[in-house]
Every structure is written in structure tokens, then in C-alpha cells.
Amino acid sequence: MPKIEVNLKDLFHLAEFETDLDELERRLVCAKAEIDGFDESTGTLKVELNDTNRPDLWSTGGLARLLRVYSRGGIPRYDFFSSLGDVKDADKRVVMVDPALETLRPYITAFAVTGKPLDESTLIDLIQTQEKLCWNYGQKRKSIAMGVYRSDMISYPVQYRAVDPDKTTFVPLGMEERLSLREILEKHPKGREFGGIVAAFEKFPFLTDSRGEVLSFPPVINSAEIGAVQVRDENLFIEMTGTDLPSLVHAASIVACDLSDAGHTILPVRIEYPFTTCFGRQITVPWYFQERLSIERAFAGKLLGEDLAPEEMKACLAKMGVTSQVEGDTVTITVPEYRNDFMHPVDIVEDLMIGRGMDSFDPVMPREFTIGRLTSEELFLRDVRNIMIGLGFQEMIYNYLGSGKNFIQKMNITGEGMVRILNPMTENYEYVRNSTLPALLESESVSGNAVYPHRIFETGKVAWLDKEKNYGSVTRNFLGFLAADREAGFNEISSHVSALFYYLSKDYTLEEREDPRFIPGRTAGLLYQGVSVGIMGELHPAVLTNWGIEMPAAACEIDLDALMYPGLSPHEEGTSWK
Template identity: 40%
Template sequence: MPTISVNQNDMFELLGHTYTMGELEALLLLVKGELKDIDPQSGELRIELKDTNRPDLWCPEGIARQIRYKTGRLEAGTQLRCREFAPEHRILVEPPLHAIRPYIGAFLASGVAVTEQFLTQMIQTQEKLCDGYGKKRELFAIGIYDASKLAFPVHYRAVAPESVRFAPLGSDEEMNLAEILARHPKGIEYGAILREHALYPLLQDERGDVLSFPPIINSRTSGEVRVGDQRLFVEVTGMDLEMTFHAVNILAYNFQDRGFSIEPVLTAYPYDTPYGRDVISPYPLKNEATVSCDLFERYLGMTTTIEEVQSGLAAYGVSSQLIGADTLTASTPSYRQDYMHAVDVVEDFAIAVGYDQFEPAMPERFTVGRLAPLTILEDGVRDALIGFGFEEVISNVLSNKAEFDGDALEISNPMSESYSMMRNSLLPSLLKVEAKSSKSLYPHKIFEVGEVALRDETDSHGCATQSRVAAMIAHAEANFSEMGSVLTYLAYLMGWTCSLRPVKNALFIEGRCGEILIDGKSVGIIGEVHPETLTKWGIKMPVTLFELQLTAFA
């Protein structure tokens, strides 16, 4: 969970009021926060946030903003106040970036001198967002510059690694981009993001001065913000435009809360984006959900009127509009992008009201629980495979396009590209583990019992969840017969009548792949993995696998 450091005087200034530590701890419940430590000498507070869906709260500005709604110092629906767009404030994007790092959003912040305390918090926020929400800069990265040193328009270019030289932050020596990746600490840490590309992204101003080499490092000349700077240029480059704009919006609200005036910047793309070719940021992203009043009573066990619901939501910074006698649409400012279901609105209301306001109710029925038949079957399969000398692995049900091909289910609003699909097989999960285990002593024998999601037009949701088991053997002599004997003995212990039927599958070597039949019904596949597949995953040993579904036998 994210943990941030905050100066207590800075926090109280953002809150607009001085609180005792006890009062502050109570208010931190509004952000699912816990005060972990206090340094009485420096006044530093360490706050742990027990929610990863609200990156806007990973900074003192976001925490203070959320609390100010509840204390009446900020009204629900308060929007970002941007100055009128100036046509010269533009970023021009080059076509090759579409295949490298396609999106960028930016704004200008001015009117307040940067203080030492704000600079410290700004760097912390930048790191927390990039590392946590941006997946260590892979999905997006943030750059902040002294705007007085740059000339518009800014150019977002794709350049050859040896074609440009500049002095990066933390170095007095000029280096080209390839040298930065090889020698600079940040290049070594984040260089894998770009190494597969022939061209690298570069930000330059109209004079040709380098601003940064995103997502690696800023230039020392214009990319170093100092105490006393009064006009800043803030940009975010990324792989997903909505996520990029979300980060831009969080930062813009933070600067506004510090008293800065926000000036929008237009990005001109030579290719289509989800929001057009000429896009101004900060961008008013929507975060809304429709909810009926009876849902609050059903989930919270309390009777509420629509007026009470609206009042409670307003105390959490959520605007609401009636669209019927007992139904409303709830919406938040654009620094939040966490509404996935009407239940999320109910949760906001419950947090605003306070969980201590709900009367606990004892269960009215007493029942004796027992394991479901499917769970008993899964445990039996686990015990058998462990007895055969296999080790169990547990992988995420959510994955991405790079690992799962075919008809895998995509998530329409993923929080991260790394978890944008539901897996439809356990086999890629086992291959992924093997690909990272080449230095471990062979043979490797692993298995997984887990869920997959498949399309099912007969289901009301259009998909169905299936429990499966998959096993893998990897060593220099791994072959079909070895895994076949494991499958045969497993079927014997489970009381199944098992047979195999030849089948072709691109994952396996032709002639060494079989369809698994249990009691005459097709339930899985077994085979020796094709060398091309092994090369794709970076696996150097022969591998044999089987996978079969368990749901049908429960």
C-alpha cells in the first residue's frame, strides 16, 4: 500500500486548519489512511493509504482536498480553473512516436514561487505516481521544468539514439541517448522500456534545447526545478491517453491547491487518438455512475432519502443529479477515475457518513458451512500432484495481450495495461514462470489449479468462469510419455476413465499432442511444447504440459 511522508505544517496549511493528532487520525479515515509515524523534531508524518484505486490521494494535496470537502472548506463539484488557452502553447508530435510512446499531455503553472517544502512534496508525488500508478514509468512518466527557460512550441520527437547529446540531471557530462541508457543510473533503471525501439522519444523546445529524454531523465539545463521558480511546465508522456490525462489532471489540481494559476497546453498529433488529433489538456475526463436509492439501503442496511444521499455524497466531493424519483447520477472531478460500478458510489456515501454511524446487526440464521464439491475436487488434485513431486504456483487471473492470444476477454476499463485481459488458459501462466526460472536446478515440475474466463453466449454475462488444472515438466529429457504417465495416474486417483485422441495445436509439436478425454468427453490437452513457442518465451529446455478443466466433474 502507498505510504507517503508529509510535513504536518504543510498539511495543516493545505487543510486550512490546525488539528490535534487525534483529530487528524480520525479525518484520515476519509481517505482510508492511517498515521503510521510522527517525527516530533522534524514534524514529518508518515501516512499509509489502504487504497490503490485513488492515486489522487497519494500526495498531501489530494488528502487535504478530500478532507476539506467533509469539513465544509470545499464545495462538491469544484472544478479546475484554467486560464484561456494561448495558441502559442502547443506541443507538436512526430509520426513515429505512435509506435514508441504515443501520447503526451501538459499544462503551465504560474503565479507562486516554489518553496523547499513544495519541491520536496512535488518530487515525492512524481515518484509515487510514476512508480505505483505508472508501473515504474512504463505506462506514463512525468517531467517538470522551469518554463522561463523554454520557447514554444515544444516538439515531441523520435530521434536516433546517437543523434542528440545533452547533459542529463545528475551529470555535468553531455551524453547521447544510447550512452544515457548504458551509463546514467536512471538509464540503467528504466532503459528496458525503450531498448526494443530503433528511435527514442525526445522533448525539445523551439530553439532546439533538450527538455528531457522521456521516460528516462530530464536535461540539467531546463529540467531542474529550483526553489524560487515561479513558472513551471508540467508534462506527462504515456502509452495510454486516458491514463496520461488522469495523471495530468491530478497534478493540475495539486498545483491549483497550492495557489498556482493553470494554463492549458494543446497537443497536435499527426495520427488519430481517442480524443481527436488536436487535444487540449488538462482534459475533463468523466468519472460517473448511475445509482438507485434502494441500493444504499440494500448494501448499508439503513433507510435513507434521496436528499440524505445527495448531502452525504456532497460531503465527499461527489456531485449528483436526479434522473428520476429515486435514481441519480453521481460524478466526481476529473482527478478521480475510479468509478466502475454503482457500488463505488455507495462506498463513497458510507465513508462520508462514517462507518461508526451504522448499527451492527447480528446474523438471524445460524448455518454450518462446508466446502463446495468443486473445492474438494481441487484440493484432491492439488494433493495428488504434490505427491507426484510437483510444486504449486499461483498466478493472476488478470493478464495482458502479450501473454494471451486468441479469444481472451478484454476488460473495457482496465486500471493498467498489464491487467487488461482475463486469462482463458493456465498454460501461459506456467510458461511465464518457467521463463523466469532458468537459473533454478532442473528438473522443474510445477502445476496450478485456478480459474479461467471463457466466452459463453448462453450466460447472462456473456462469459463463464471455469476451474482448471495445468501441469508442466521441464528438463533436458522432458517428453510426452513422462507427462502422460502423470496424467494417467492422476485420472486413476480421481476415479476418471481417461483416454487421448491425436489433435493439432500450434502450441505443441505436431504428432506429440493429444486431446484429453474423460469418460469420452473432451476436457483438455496434453503435449510437448513446440520449439518456436519455447523461443518466444525465452525457454531453453524442452517442456511438456497438460491442462484440463475440473468444473465438469464437481
């Protein structure tokens, strides 16, 4: 979730009110925002924004706009938007798109800014907006990358081209020498950070003006000259390139509205595509593309649990900056230019809720009767746990993920059939366990100082690969228990198994078993109705030594699902969620 820094004075100035921080925090609820910290010395407020679908709130200007409208009313009007049937005159401000970009990084939006010198706080906020938009909303510049330029130095039309990365050179911002685009990927910090987006392309995106003067190498780095914007620059050119045109148009609208709120004038730019886009071959940006969306009074009432009159709905929406029209029981909204989060009438319900205020809804208990119930596996596991506790065992609970070293090597097994993670963060958590025994042994290995005897157990899930299964693996409930002390051995564990089965009202038989984890001749397979459901025995000294355990130990492991559901195929899982 994005976090932004705002200057508290600027925020109050733009929001047209001033309060203490407690009251501000209460007011920030309407933006799903929380205060994350305040630096008294700089007056900088850290704010966390919880709604990833509201990038318009990730700037001082955007946040202030909502706070202002929510508390004082007055929905702002922006007259610089073009739309179908109302296309503004872009004059000579045109961007031409190279056909070769269609399969690379096809889309670009742009507009120009004038009317007032850029002040420091607006510039800082503009840079922050750029970062947050491109990082969180633009998938780390993959779908949206933004550049800001000094438009006085640009001669239109601007050319958005696909160029040879080895033959094209310019001086990137932050460096003094000319580098080819490919060299920038290696040598410039931004190239190393974002170069991966274009590295596999045959040709790289490149932005120049009509004379060939370089604006930038999107999505990586601006040029050192036209791309070096400073405080007091009055005329700006702002562009965004990427892979998803609606997001690019939306992002351009957000930045344009913020700058307009700060007192700048927005000038449209026309983009000319040589291929068809979802908005046609020519788009004049800022472009308004949202459709109207309607909500019925009854629908809103059903979800909110409160019947709101259409006029009240209109008032609630207005507090959220949303214009609407009432016709009978239908309320139709005009989506604000800077928003793109209305997909379904339920999205209007949220604005109704916040606009009306959370405190205006009283909690009501659901009246419908339902029967609560644990799964049958959980009930069975509880029976097993109670018996194990009665037998004097301490219950343990462990991570399901672990290392190949613990799950395989130390157990003297091959590790075949274990669910393995493709992208482990560390090798400590690379496998899903297929047995509870490694964890029980790990406990022994770290508990040499705990008073003996040790009797520990765990019930929990394990998984293993199974080619028969649609999902390629089976998840089962297992019981594992272990006894360690000078006297621990087969006889003791066998007595425990006998008691466990007796109280579960299950009969079992034993068969001799060879298993590298246990001492030969002191290992038994447990059979229930002729099917193997587990194993018990004295742990092999080689395994104990692998774990650094210096006390004899005996252990048992039982597949509880197999015990609970006789005849359960090895490729099946417990019945309650199959």
C-alpha cells in the first residue's frame, strides 16, 4: 500500500481548513488514509493510503481535494478535458507514434502545462506523484512510466519512436557523457533498475522532438537537458508511456487535475497513432472516457441496510466529489475525471457509505439461524490429541515449510515426491513437509537441556506429490509422536500405539518394515484394515547423529485421514472438503 509524504501546511492550504492531528486523522477516514508519522521539524506528515484503486489520492493535491470537498463541498470543474464530440484544440502540440512500437510499448499520453512558475512544493509533489503512480499503479514503470520536460525547448510534433539501442546515443540525466541506449541499461542506475522492461526488445522506445532533440528513453531515463525540470520553470511537457492505454489516460488526468488545482493551466496534446487503439487513432489528452453509471435506490438500500432517498444519495455522493442526477429512484453519476474505480454499482455504494459517514450506520445482528459445526477431521484430530495428552505427551506445533537439509538429508531419505517451491526466498523454506518426524527431531536437537523423558507429538497437515491428482499433490492430516530418553525404545512406543488405537476403537496389525529412518528389526508398519497407515520404531542412530541428538528416541507417525476413512484411496483427501 502506498505511503506518501505531504507538507502539512500545504495540505491545509489546499484543503482550506486547519485542525490538530487527531481531527485530521478522523477526517482522513474518507480517503481510507491513516497517519503514519509526523516530523515536527520539517512539518512533513507521512500518510498511508489503503485503496490501491484510488491513485488520485497519492499526492498532496489529490488528498487535499477530497478533504476539501468532503468538509466544505464544492465539486471542482475541469474544463480542459476532451471527450467524444468535444475535442479541444491542441494547436501544434502533437505526438506522432511509430508503428513499430505497437508490439513493444505501444501507448503514450501527454499534455502541456503553463500559466505560472513551478514552485518548490508543487515540484516535490509532482515528483512524488510520478514515483507513486509509476511504482504502485504502473507496476514499477512496466505499464506506466512518466516523464516531465521543459516544453520551451521542444519543437512539435514530438516523435515517439522505436530505435536501434546500439546506434542511438544521448546524455542521460545524472551523467555527463553520451551513452547508447544499451549502455544506459548497464551503466546508469536507472538503467539497471528499469532496463529489464525493455531489455528483450529488438528496438527500444525513444522520445525526441521534431528536430531530433532527445526528451527521454522511456521507461528508463530523461535526457540531461530537456528532461531537467527545475523550480520556476513555467512551461512543462508531461508524457506517460506504457502498455495499457486506459491506465495511461487515467494517470494523465490525475496529474493534470493536481496541477490545475495548484493554479497551473493545462494545454491539450493530440496523440496520433498509426494503429487502432481502444480510443481510436487520435486521442487528445487530457481525455475523459468514463461512462455514466446508475444505481437504483432499492439496490443501494439492500446493500447498505438503510433506505436512502435519492436526494440523500445525491448529497452523500457530492461529499465524495461525485456529481449525480436523480430520476425517480435512479441516481446516475458522472465519474470524476481523476477517478477510474467505478466498475459496478456496488462501487457507488461505497461512496454512499463513506459520504454518509460510518457512524450513521448502526450495527445489527444477523437474525438468520445457522448451525455451527467443526469439520469431522478436526473432531477426529481432537480425539487423537486428547489421547496423546493422556499418555503424557506434550503437544507441539511446527512450520509446514522447511529446508531440504532438515526434511531430506538429515532423515537419510531421497526426498522423492516432496512438494518443492519454485521460488523459495531462502533454502530454509523450500519444501512442504511430507512427514511430521523432521520437526519432532528438530525439537529434540534443540532441547537437550530440557528435563527427560521427552514425550512430544503434533497433529497437522503434510502433502506429497501425486501424479494421479488434478492438482498434482495430496494434503493429509498426520499424527507424529516421539519419545526420547535413556530408556526410550520400541516397547514403549508400541504400548502408546496400542493405547491410542484402543481408545480410537480401531484395530491394527503390524508388519516388519525397512526404513532408513529407523533401526532395522526394530521398525514396524501399522496396518488398518490391511492398508498401511503408519510406521513406528526406534530412530536410527545415523539419523539421530545427523540431528546432533545424543539421546535414544523412538517415534511413530500415523496418517489420520487413512485411519478415519477406511478405504480412502492414496490419491484422495479427507471427505469434508474433497
